[in-house]
Amino acid sequence: MRLPQQGMRRLRMGRGRGGGFRWPIMLIAAIGIGVYYFSNVKENDLTGRSQFITVSEEQEVALGLQSYRQVLSESAVVGSGPEVDLLRRIGADLANAARALPQTAELANKFDWQFNLVQSDQANAFCLPGGYVAFYTGILPVAANDNGLAVIxxxxxxxxxxxxGAERMSQSQLVQLGQAAVGVAAGDMDPGARQAAMQIFGFGAQVGFMLPYSREHETEADKIGLDLLVAACYDPREAPALWERMGALGGGQKPPEMFSTHPDSGRRAENFRAWMPDAVAAFEARCGALPAR
Ligand SMILES: [Zn+2]
Incomplete structure (x- = not known):
């Protein structure tokens, strides 16, 4: 990257090939992106955390259904059998718990809730916006039992x-906007320098913005997942054990993509230790004494 040196050089900034980075343009773009960001930030009722979301719940559910149909049409869906019955029973229990909890009821009642089992070696599972759930048969040995399946x-x-999902979509849209602004502001630099500026921005946005959020998402999903588990009377003590089994996946089989941004296992175990006394007390008040383990 060539940097402007003296006065004359500085005057050339913004003009001609090999010019400098146009900071005024970047500043204006940053203000615009900032305004866009703050006008789309809302507090989440469940966590109290502010979320930047630019898509409506309806758009999100429509996208969820579209991707769900796509995945199922390209997969070997298991039509029936004891594993499908088990998945649907546990799914219905947790969906009912979500419909009943005050903080999740509104959205959970809008969801369409579908549960499908896909024949695949991958240890994978997901729930798309709208309540479109898929489990891959490869995750069943890791789930190991009803409680483990309920944790996932x-x-x-x-x-x-x-x-x-909507938050991530909105965030990557924001990063793309930022990257486009960097591209424009660096428009006069030589192509190599412009490319480098955009890459540096992209890398910074991943490490400083997207990844910390995805780890935060995992911790939130662990906590709310535990609340749902207890509300549906599944043993909350299985949660740390399940994530230990998940973490032990390896030996040639690389961790599934969905877990690659999960918090490190030490932090996750620490979180569960902190949450467990309340979870056990809530379970026992609601569902009766837990068996010794
Ligand atoms: Zn997750």
Whole structure:
């Protein structure tokens, strides 16, 4: 990257090939993006955290349904059998819990709730906006039991109820806007320098903006997932055990993409230790004594 040196050089900034970075343009763009950001920030009822979301719930659900149909049409959906029945029973329990909890009821009642099992070796599961859930058969051995399956289900449903998909979509739109602004402001620089400026911005946005949010999302989904688990009378003590099994996946099988941004296992275990006394007390008040384990 060539930098302007002296007065004459500085006068040339913004004109001709090999010019400098046009900071005034970047400043104006940054103000515009800032205004756009703050006019689309809302507090989430579940977490109290401010979220930047530019898509409506209706748009989000429509997109969820579209992707769900696409995935199912390209996958080997298991039509029936005991595993499908189990998935649907646990799914219905957690969806009912979400419909009943005051903070999740509004959105959960708008959801269409569908649960499908896909034949695949991948240890994967997701819940798209609208309550469109898919489990891959490869995750069943990790789930290991009803409570384990409910932990995964609760976590995935929590992501959808927390509108994390819409938030990520909106955030990457914001990053693209920022990157476009950098591209314009660097329009007079030579192509290599312009490319470098855009890459530096893109990398910074990933590391400083997108990734911290995705780890935050995982922690929120763990917490709300635990609340749903307890509300549906599944053993909350299975949650840390399940994530330990998930973390132990490996040995040639790389962790599934959906888990790659999950918080490190130490922090996750620490969170569950902090939440567990309340979760156990809430379970016992609602569902009776937990068996010893
Ligand atoms: Zn997650």
């Amino acid at each position: 289900m609760g976590h995935e449903i929590a992501h959808a109820l927390l509108r994390h």
